[in-house]
Amino acid sequence: MIYRRFGRTEQRISVFSLGSMRLVNVPPAQAQATVEAAVAAGINHIETAQAYGHAESLLGEILQTLPVPRQQLILTTKLTPQPQDQLRESLQGSLTRLRVDYLDQLAFHGINLPEHLQWVLQEGLPVLRQAQKEGWVGHIGFSTHGSLDLILEAIQTGSFDFVNLHYHFFQQRNRSALEAAAQQDMGVFIISPADKGGMLYHPPQRLQEVCQPFSPLEFAYRFLLADPRIHTLSLGITQPQELQTAWAALRDPEGGWGNVLRQVQQRLQEREQEHLGTTxxxxxxxxxxxxxxxxxxxxxxxxxxxxxxxxxxxxxxxxxxxxxxxxxxxxxxxxxxxxxxxxxxxxxxxxxxxxxxxxxxxxxxxxxxxxxxx
Ligand code: SF4
Ligand code: SF4
Known part of the structure; x- marks a missing residue:
């Protein structure tokens, strides 16, 4: 595993994080085996959200059985905007379900509209800053599906330690947010490179051919990891075997994150030119x-x-x-x-x-x- 400094949180975070959204859809034993395999392979960041069904309580059970001490893991959950007077109780609910007494990171889930940012700054953050002082929460960040302008505005408030961002080879609209986050020394977590990045776990034949010698998913991982402003990529896996593409992407970073990567990018651009022309x-x-x-x-x-x-x-x-x-x-x-x-x-x-x-x-x-x- 490779670890990177997660911006000003100063955490050493594995370049792959385990997302938990899909774990609720598989049998508990399979979810347990997936988390165990990820942690055994050196993944030290587990990410969840209040909104992901029973993911927090599922993880809470699994965490009890892991052979690694709690302090070796970075645990993140996310909460959506909600009435300010319910926020402490809501946070306490997450701690209870996850069976921990602190969270390394807490993210506001989905700063997607200007009113969400306003709520976070005026109502959400004061409560979470207090929770931070009391030791419930380590670092505060946000996830977003919002417009680039809104993302830049949120980053430039300087109020957040990390951001969960959509940025992929096939969707580079948020590229300037990477630079803005780097200037604020924020940790950068990339959301769903496999699924939202193009359903790359199930690629069409033509894409597989163009991405050689990599699989499209391995190429997508390598493209992201070649950028030092990016610190960790979420893996929304549901079985241990799915870790294999992630490991493949970590092999030979010198060769694979440089020239070969550029050759694949060049071929992808040529295909666009060939099939789309002036359209x-x-x-x-x-x-x-x-x-x-x-x-x-x-x-x-x-x-x-x-x-x-x-x-x-x-x-x-x-x-x-x-x-x-x-x-x-x-x-x-x-x-x-x-x-x-x-x-x-x-x-x-x-x-x-x-x-x-x-x-x-x-x-x-x-x-x-x-x-x-x-
Ligand atoms: S349709 Fe034209 S203006 Fe709109 S994003 Fe595409 S190139 Fe730009
Ligand atoms: S032409 Fe169609 S897409 Fe363009 S602005 Fe009008 S309604 Fe929207």
Whole structure:
């Protein structure tokens, strides 16, 4: 295992963290074996949330049986905005379920809208600072699915020790948040590189070929780990065997995080050029806002991936979440386009956005999908 300094928390954190969202969906013995295997392999950070069903109490039971002392583990949970007078009790509930008397890290779960940040700064943080003084909580951070502007604003408050961020090879919109977090010396935890990063545990053949000599998932891990501003990647695994790709990504960092990685990136870009030509969305976000609430860049990102890399299944998974997950995944399906033309003069690529939206809807529209823990 490789460990990195988790920003100003000064913790030495394993470059892979064990996420627990999916552990609640497998038999308890399998969950236990997965946690044991992860810890035995040197993963020292376990991450959960109040919102992940019974994940906290499941982990609480498993933690009792692990052969490593509590102080060798970094334990993080997350809580969503809630009435201020319930916050202490809510935090106490997490400690009770996890069967611990302190949390190394506590994150506000989903600073997705400006009002969430306002609530955190005005109501949430004062309570958690008090809990910190009393020794219940070590470090305070936040997770986010919000806009880049909001993420930068939250980071620049200087109030947080770490951030849980969406940033992946196939979605680099939040790149400047990495730099902002580095300037604040914050720990950076990357959310879900395997699943939200492109369903890379189940890659299409074309993508597998382009990513050689790596699997697409190993490539995605290596891309992230090559960036020293990133400290740890979440593994949402449910069985011990799934650790193998993570270990593969740690082999030969000198060769694999340098030239070979760049060659794969080059090939991926060439595929985009070949399959998308002048219809490639450059992901500049200049077309927003759309009066109908269509998240044009995200719709067209999914089109880019489906056409260039055959990532249609991933595209369908994400596209059919539009309109289903509120601020966790904002936007509506592309058939809401009225062809008003507002976005057209703002697109530097001069894309025929309504035509591309219509095509993407035909390509990706299936039954609506809800988020896993809702
Ligand atoms: S043309 Fe369609 S996508 Fe563009 S702004 Fe109008 S409704 Fe939105
Ligand atoms: S302005 Fe054009 S290139 Fe930029 S994100 Fe929107 S559609 Fe894509």
């Amino acid at each position: 490639r969305c450059a992901q500049c976000y200049a077309c927003l806002p759309c009066p109908e609430g269509i998240h044009i860049p995200e719709v067209l990102r999914l089109r880019n991936l489906a056409l260039a890399h055959d990532m249609t299944e991933f595209g369908q998974y994400r596209y059919n979440m539009f309109g289903q997950a509120g601020h966790w995944f904002p936007g509506v399906t592309a058939d809401c386009c009225t062809e008003c033309g507002d976005c057209l003069p703002r697109c530097p690529e001069q894309l025929q956005i309504p035509d591309l939206l219509r095509e993407t809807h035909q390509l990706l529209h299936r039954s609506p999908i809800r988020r896993l823990w809702e």
